[in-house]
Amino acid sequence: MSFDKAKAMRNAERFVAQGKLRAAIAEYRSVVDNDPRDIATLNMLGDLYAKNAEKKEAVACYLQVADHYNTQGFSQKAIAIYNKITRIQPDSIEVSAKLAELHKNKGSLAEARSHYTTLAEHYQKNGRRLEALAMYKQIALLDPNNTEVCMNLADSYIRENQKDEALEAYAEAGARFSRQGKNEEAIRALMKGFDLKSTDLRILNGLVKAQTALGRAQKASALLEEILENEPYNRDVLYLLIECCIDSQNAAGAERAVVKLVEIEPANYPKFLDLIRIYLNVNDPESAARILTMSAEYMLAGGQSDECGKWINEILERDPAHLGGLRLLVRYNSWLKDENGFRLSLERLYSSASSKQSIDDERFALNHLVVLRPHETRFRDRLNEINEQFGFEEGDTETTATEFLSEGLSAFGPDDPGEHSNGEVVEGTVIETSSGFEFHRETETVELMPEPSDLSHADQLKIQKELESIDFYIENDYNDLAEKALSELAAEFGDREEFAVLRRRIGAEFDEPAKISASVVVEQATPEVTASTIGIDQIRSEFGLETAEDTSDEDYETHYHMGVAYQEMGLMEEAIREYQEAVSRVEMHDGTRRFFSCANLLGHCFLLNDQPKHAIKWFERALETPDISTEEHHGLWYELATAHEAAGDDSEAIRYFEQVYAEDVDFRDVAERVRNLVASPH
Numbered sequence: 236m237s238f239d240k241a242k243a244m245r246n247a248e249r250f251v252a253q254g255k256l257r258a259a260i261a262e263y264r265s266v267v268d269n270d271p272r273d274i275a276t277l278n279m280l281g282d283l284y285a286k287n288a289e290k291k292e293a294v295a296c297y298l299q300v301a302d303h304y305n306t307q308g309f310s311q312k313a314i315a316i317y318n319k320i321t322r323i324q325p326d327s328i329e330v331s332a333k334l335a336e337l338h339k340n341k342g343s344l345a346e347a348r349s350h351y352t353t354l355a356e357h358y359q360k361n362g363r364r365l366e367a368l369a370m371y372k373q374i375a376l377l378d379p380n381n382t383e384v385c386m387n388l389a390d391s392y393i394r395e396n397q398k399d400e401a402l403e404a405y406a407e408a409g410a411r412f413s414r415q416g417k418n419e420e421a422i423r424a425l426m427k428g429f430d431l432k433s434t435d436l437r438i439l440n441g442l443v444k445a446q447t448a449l450g451r452a453q454k455a456s457a458l459l460e461e462i463l464e465n466e467p468y469n470r471d472v473l474y475l476l477i478e479c480c481i482d483s484q485n486a487a488g489a490e491r492a493v494v495k496l497v498e499i500e501p502a503n504y505p506k507f508l509d510l511i512r513i514y515l516n517v518n519d520p521e522s523a524a525r526i527l528t529m530s531a532e533y534m535l536a537g538g539q540s541d542e543c544g545k546w547i548n549e550i551l552e553r554d555p556a557h558l559g560g561l562r563l564l565v566r567y568n569s570w571l572k573d574e575n576g577f578r579l580s581l582e583r584l585y586s587s588a589s590s591k592q593s594i595d596d597e598r599f600a601l602n603h604l605v606v607l608r609p610h611e612t613r614f615r616d617r618l619n620e621i622n623e624q625f626g627f628e629e630g631d632t633e634t635t636a637t638e639f640l641s642e643g644l645s646a647f648g649p650d651d652p653g654e655h656s657n658g659e660v661v662e663g664t665v666i667e668t669s670s671g672f673e674f675h676r677e678t679e680t681v682e683l684m685p686e687p688s689d690l691s692h693a694d695q696l697k698i699q700k701e702l703e704s705i706d707f708y709i710e711n712d713y714n715d716l717a718e719k720a721l722s723e724l725a726a727e728f729g730d731r732e733e734f735a736v737l738r739r740r741i742g743a744e745f746d747e748p749a750k751i752s753a754s755v756v757v758e759q760a761t762p763e764v765t766a767s768t769i770g771i772d773q774i775r776s777e778f779g780l781e782t783a784e785d786t787s788d789e790d791y792e793t794h795y796h797m798g799v800a801y802q803e804m805g806l807m808e809e810a811i812r813e814y815q816e817a818v819s820r821v822e823m824h825d826g827t828r829r830f831f832s833c834a835n836l837l838g839h840c841f842l843l844n845d846q847p848k849h850a851i852k853w854f855e856r857a858l859e860t861p862d863i864s865t866e867e868h869h870g871l872w873y874e875l876a877t878a879h880e881a882a883g884d885d886s887e888a889i890r891y892f893e894q895v896y897a898e899d900v901d902f903r904d905v906a907e908r909v910r911n912l913v914a915s916p917h
Contacts, residue, residue, distance in 0.1 A: 317333055581604050802836070
């Protein structure tokens with residue numbers, strides 16, 4: 236026989252009207268037992284139990300009703316029901332905890348604090364000190380301006396030997412004091428935390444901010460440097476020290492800290508750029524140019540040419556004749572392939588070097604100008620005058636090439652016009668022949684075979700950047716770092732001549748590798764400059780100034796190999812940028828493997844850069860490439876599974892892992908990955 240709910244409800248209402256509470260309770264009880272989802276009737280049943288002095292039964296009904304409203308997100312209704320319970324059981328800890336959370340989530344902070352206080356006092360009275368501290372912590376969080384409760388909480392944690400919690404409380408107290416402008420009180424609170432753990436980042440960050448606000452940034456720097464004496468490779472402390480020194484315009488201290496940081500992680504090299512502004516603010520363009528020289532290669536390769544140009548202009552605005560700034564300007568225009576800008580910057584460098592009697596700079600500029608402007612005899616005449624005055628000859632070993640390479644002007648490369656591959660300087664014009672490079676001089680012709688290279692483009696780029704870093708170490712007397720870096724390079728690439736040059740600068744010894752001999756044929760000629768031996772197209776090609784001549788294949792290879800180099804150095808953002816440039820120059824169906832390679836590497840870079848959703852996109856595009864092998868399918872499915880797992884999508888991860896597992900159970904660790912994912916809840 237089915238239950239007649241409507242009849243039971245009518246009977247219950249009639250019994251209530253007659254004052255027959257027990258009979259009404261029985262009817263409502265039958266309704267609730269047959270329909271547990273009837274929350275309104277359950278609430279009325281609780282009211283009847285309460286009215287009939289059946290407190291235990293009333294509370295049981297109210298708890299079910301309140302928990303239902305709480306679960307459904309009806310916080311105000313839940314609060315009303317829990318308040319009914321407190322009138323029946325005012326000491327209910329369970330209800331106080333529920334009300335505290337509800338009021339906190341609703342934003343009723345005063346009511347929440349009242350209930351948390353009740354809980355804290357209850358736990359304290361019953362000897363449950365840790366639970367009491369947890370409640371006091373909640374009270375502190377609800378009142379962001381109350382510093383006293385934070386300090387008391389921290390001291391209580393110390394008594395309970397809860398050091399981590401005490402550190403957090405002291406840090407919070409310091410932050411609150413600082414927000415109120417009470418920096419002295421903030422320092423006192425934070426120093427208590429410092430005594431517990433001197434390397435806690437929140438404590439140190441608060442101390443730096445408070446000391447800086449009081450104009451004592453140097454004191455904060457000294458504290459950080461003291462920590463680094465014991466932990467010289469603590470990245471977090473180094474970062475803080477750099478920021479502290481930058482805020483206080485302490486360029487020397489910042490530079491020392493950046494050098495240490497770069498030694499740990501070369502990817503932090505751009506931190507040097509922050510120093511440029513400091514040096515310019517104190518009107519030190521020499522130091523600004525030195526730092527920019529060390530950073531320019533990264534900026535240009537990383538697509539920040541506009542920013543690089545901005546810094547160069549700022550240096551030259553302060554000193555238009557600054558040699559370091561002009562060297563950078565020459566290099567910058569070469570990178571941009573701006574033929575006119577390249578020539579004008581060389582002329583500026585020549586003029587400034589001439590007035591400052593910097594023979595090396597002047598001679599460098601002239602060596603290029605006589606090629607770019609062969610009809611202007613003043614450049615040729617001055618170059619001849621310098622060579623005659625200072626005795627420069629073809630066999631000289633003291634050349635400007637190495638010095639400019641160490642200054643970062645490597646953009647011109649080893650095949651610089653007027654420069655042998657072994658570093659000897661020869662003035663004149665250049666013609667590329669089938670047998671090598673031919674230099675036409677006023678009195679002789681020198682024929683050189685180009686130096687063969689057993690290094691890939693990526694290796695050459697890596698060596699170039701490492702040499703710039705080593706040169707910076709040497710200039711700033713970090714000889715130990717320089718020697719260590721040179722040893723690592725020699726171990727990886729073998730001893731090379733450019734390594735030997737830098738070793739000699741720091742007095743280190745090593746067995747110099749045998750130099751590749753050049754085949755030199757000297758022929759006498761009439762003392763007349765041959766201006767027609769090279770055309771403008773050849774000049775552009777020789778200096779890397781060609782504009783529309785590059786083929787798409789060359790562009791692809793350049794960007795692809797740059798991406799490989801950056802990926803090997805851990806510079807993922809730069810690698811992604813280069814791979815994206817490379818993949819934009821190829822087609823998926825062009826019959827080559829180029830699109831597949833780029834898409835696959837982009838997926839790996841995004842995954843290493845904690846961007847799994849972008850990685851998924853590129854792995855999926857790689858899968859669309861025609862004619863990929865079964866093994867390549869397995870590899871891409873595996874990587875897609877890994878990316879989905881990193882993105883938190885376990886169901887998709889399992890799907891791809893199982894595709895691999897179904898076809899090759901021994902592929903990498905796929906069997907274990909499938910077991911782990913299937914066993915874990917998701």
